[in-house]
Amino acid sequence: xxxxxxxxxxxxxxxxxxxxxxxxxxxxxxxxxxxxxxxxxxxxxxxxxxxxxxxxxxxxxxxxxxxxxxxxxxxxxxxxxxxxxx
Amino acid sequence: xxxxxxxxxxxxxxxxxxxxxxxxxxxxxxxxxxxxxxxxxxxxxxxxxxxxxxxxxxxxxxxxxxxxxxxxxxxxxxxxxxxxxxxxxxxxxxxxxxxxxxxxxxxxxxxxxxxxxxxxxxxxxxxxxxxxxxxxxxxxxxxxxxxxxxxxxxxxxxxxxxxxxxxxxxxxxxxxxxxxxxxxxxxxxxxxxxxxxxxxxxxxxxxxxxxxxxxxxxxxxxxxxxxxxxxxxxxxxxxxxxxxxxxxxxxxxxxxxxxxxxxxxxxxxxxxxxxxxxxxxxxxxxxxxxxxxxxxxxxxxxxxxxxxxxxxxxxxxxxxxxxxxxxxxxxxxxxxxxxxxxxxxxxxxxxxxxxxxxxxxxxxx
Numbered sequence: 001x002x003x004x005x006x007x008x009x010x011x012x013x014x015x016x017x018x019x020x021x022x023x024x025x026x027x028x029x030x031x032x033x034x035x036x037x038x039x040x041x042x043x044x045x046x047x048x049x050x051x052x053x054x055x056x057x058x059x060x061x062x063x064x065x066x067x068x069x070x071x072x073x074x075x076x077x078x079x080x081x082x083x084x085x086x
Numbered sequence: 087x088x089x090x091x092x093x094x095x096x097x098x099x100x101x102x103x104x105x106x107x108x109x110x111x112x113x114x115x116x117x118x119x120x121x122x123x124x125x126x127x128x129x130x131x132x133x134x135x136x137x138x139x140x141x142x143x144x145x146x147x148x149x150x151x152x153x154x155x156x157x158x159x160x161x162x163x164x165x166x167x168x169x170x171x172x173x174x175x176x177x178x179x180x181x182x183x184x185x186x187x188x189x190x191x192x193x194x195x196x197x198x199x200x201x202x203x204x205x206x207x208x209x210x211x212x213x214x215x216x217x218x219x220x221x222x223x224x225x226x227x228x229x230x231x232x233x234x235x236x237x238x239x240x241x242x243x244x245x246x247x248x249x250x251x252x253x254x255x256x257x258x259x260x261x262x263x264x265x266x267x268x269x270x271x272x273x274x275x276x277x278x279x280x281x282x283x284x285x286x287x288x289x290x291x292x293x294x295x296x297x298x299x300x301x302x303x304x305x306x307x308x309x310x311x312x313x314x315x316x317x318x319x320x321x322x323x324x325x326x327x328x329x330x331x332x333x334x335x336x337x338x339x340x341x342x343x344x345x346x347x348x349x350x351x352x353x354x355x356x357x358x359x360x361x362x363x364x365x366x367x368x369x370x371x372x373x374x375x376x377x378x379x380x381x382x383x384x385x386x387x388x389x390x391x392x393x394x395x396x397x398x399x400x401x402x403x404x405x406x407x408x409x410x411x412x413x414x415x416x417x418x419x420x421x422x423x424x425x426x427x428x429x430x431x432x433x434x435x436x437x438x439x440x441x442x443x444x445x446x447x448x449x450x451x
Contacts, residue, residue, distance in 0.1 A: 001149045001177065001435055002228040002280045003122050003306065004336075006089035018239075026087045033205065036231055036345040045089060047283065047336050050175075051203025052232040054345060055283045055336045057089055062335035066092055069309060072105065073098035 004049040006057055007032070009042050023048060089335070093307030094130075102312035103135040106319055113139035114322050115271045116315060117264070117407050119257060120278035121148035121435025122306050128444040130308040140319065143271070143407030144440075146260050146363065147278050149225045150177045150433035151405060153253040154359040155393040158183040161222050161251055163391055164382065165196040171214060173207040174222040176200045181429045184393045204236035211240070211248040220382045223250040228280040230254055230371055231345035234352035237373070237380045249382040252373065255358055257281050258289040259369035265297040269408055274318040276304040276311065279333035284349075286341030291329045298327040305333040352377050361429060362395065362402035399428030404437050411438040418442060 007023040012034060014020075023032040023046065033052045040046050046053035118124055124144045127133055133142050146152055162183050165172035172188065179189040179200065192198040197217075201207050204221060211219035223233040233250065240248045257278055264270060277290050282303045290301050300321040304314030314332040321328060331337055349371070358370020373381040383389060399421070403409040411417055411430070421427040423439055430436035 001122075001175065001225055001433070002120055002147065002278060004228070004280050004283070006087065008088070033203075033232075033235070035235065035348075036342055038344060047280070049228055049280060050232045051205055052235070054228065054231070054280065054342060058335050062089060065313075065332075065335065069095075069098045069102070069313065072101035073095060 002049070004047040004054055006045050007048050009034070009040055009044050009046055011042055012040075023053070090307065093305065093309040095309060099130075099132075099135070099308050099312055102309065102316055106140070106312070106316050107137045109316070109323060110137050110139055110319050111323055113141070114273050114319060115141045115143060116274045116276065116318055117143045117145045117272045118276040118304070118311070119145035119147040119261065120281065120306075121151070121433065121437065121440075122280070123147075123276060123278070123304065123311060124437050125435060125440045125444075126306055126308055126311055128440040132308055132311055135312070136315065140315070144404065144437040145264075145407060146360065146405040147226065147257065147281075148405070148430065148433050148435040148437070149229070149253075149255065150181060151401060151429040151436045152255055152360040152363065153178070153181065153224045153429065154361050155184060155395050156359075156391055157224075157251060157253045158187070159393050160383070160388045160391045161220075162186055162188060162191050163388070164220050164251065164386060165191045165198050167218075169218050171197045171199060171210060171217050171219045172222065173199050173201050173210055173219060175202075175224065177433045177435075178222055178224065180423075180426065180432045182426055182432075204232050208236055208239060208245065208248065211245055215247055217247060219248050220386075221248070221250045224253045226255055226257060226278070226281050227285045228278075228283070230349045230353065231284060231342070234348045237352045237377050238348060240380055241377065249380050249385050251382040251388075252371070253358075254353065254371035255360060256355070256369050256371070258293060259366050260360070260363075261290075261293055263363070263366050263369075264406060265293065265299060267406070269406075272299070272407055274299060274322055275301040276314045276318065277301045277329075279303055279305045279310070279337055282331075282333070282337045282341065284342050284345050286339055287329055287331065287337065288339065294327050294329045300327045301329045303329070303331045303333050303337050305336070360405075362399070362405050401428040401430035401436075401438065404430055411441040414438070
């Protein structure tokens with residue numbers, strides 16, 4: 001139930017005080033409510049749960065974490081792959 | 087897909103598992119609260135990547151599993167009324183009530199429809215003005231803003247034929263109940279990333295201080311969970327109880343204030359029954375009196391329907407991390423996803439369903 005999927009905002013529309021937009025998930029585009037992410041605009045990534053964006057993905061944080069993780073991954077790559085595990 | 091694939095990277099996952107093995111000295115029992123995280127752990131076999139001393143126990147963070155039996159019975163009773171269209175998230179359809187489930191009611195002619203979003207339930211209400219549309223609105227903090235928005239919109243549109251049967255639970259009171267239990271074995275928590283996306287993690291700091299248990303707000307992908315486990319193990323080995331945020335790409339300290347605002351407009355905190363666990367004080371959300379007209383319990387006078395839980399299902403112990411699904415005599419035999427004894431075998435987030443689906447049932451074949 002609490003799953004949320006990241007998608008990229010393509011365009012934003014507002015009507016009657018409600019905020020929504022087209023969001024792309026891989027090859028699929030869906031209408032998503034953007035009421036809870038007033039800061040998100042076209043080009044931003046948002047996490048979407050039951051048709052509502054619940055956060056704008058902080059790209060800075062994502063990059064920082066991922067870079068640290070990648071450094072770790074690079075170290076084991078050198079130790080050789082283990083196809084049985086993840 | 088961006089922000090998914092990179093967090094499923096095998097090399098990084100293996101490096102994290104190796105790092106965990108290198109820092110761990112003592113055995114530790116960790117709980118992931120959220121059923122979505124349980125499924126990632128089972129699906130990718132993360133528990134098997136960990137050193138022997140680290141035990142993961144699975145928490146009560148499955149909204150379908152903890153929706154009270156009487157709420158399911160009430161939904162079925164409503165669905166059977168010819169004037170009602172019962173709209174539900176798909177996961178709830180197979181959840182056993184006392185005598186039946188929504189899918190069986192549908193097969194017998196009840197108008198039960200599945201919605202992915204509360205906005206779809208509103209649409210059904212708008213296009214069926216002569217019918218009463220009841221939305222079975224369950225969830226944790228993550229889903230509360232979307233469900234609250236549906237009630238808010240119905241009120242502002244003056245939608246007269248729309249009500250909601252609500253079962254909304256809150257995570258921090260459940261953690262408190264687990265930690266305060268004399269049977270508690272949990273030494274560290276992976277806090278639920280999407281719940282905290284909405285609610286922030288201030289409340290977890292209070293729990294951490296009170297019970298001296300470290301907590302890491304974790305994401306849902308394999309790399310997220312392994313990193314969260316590494317962060318927890320480091321704190322546990324150092325004897326430090328603090329709250330950290332692994333899932334900073336989505337979670338901020340104060341959470342999503344716009345979402346909190348709509349939840350507070352529509353709902354207030356109240357005592358709440360959890361299936362398998364019982365009542366936990368101030369652990370749920372109920373309609374404020376300004377929104378009582380959208381409460382199906384009130385409109386259809388459902389309070390008289392109450393239910394006793396069946397004795398054979400031991401999901402209460404599973405949800406509290408006291409037993410593993412495979413400890414249950416009925417697991418994989420008298421209880422399967424096709425014919426479940428309890429909700430934990432049904433939901434896409436139930437621990438029993440995760441064990442059954444991803445391999446543990448093989449041990450029983």
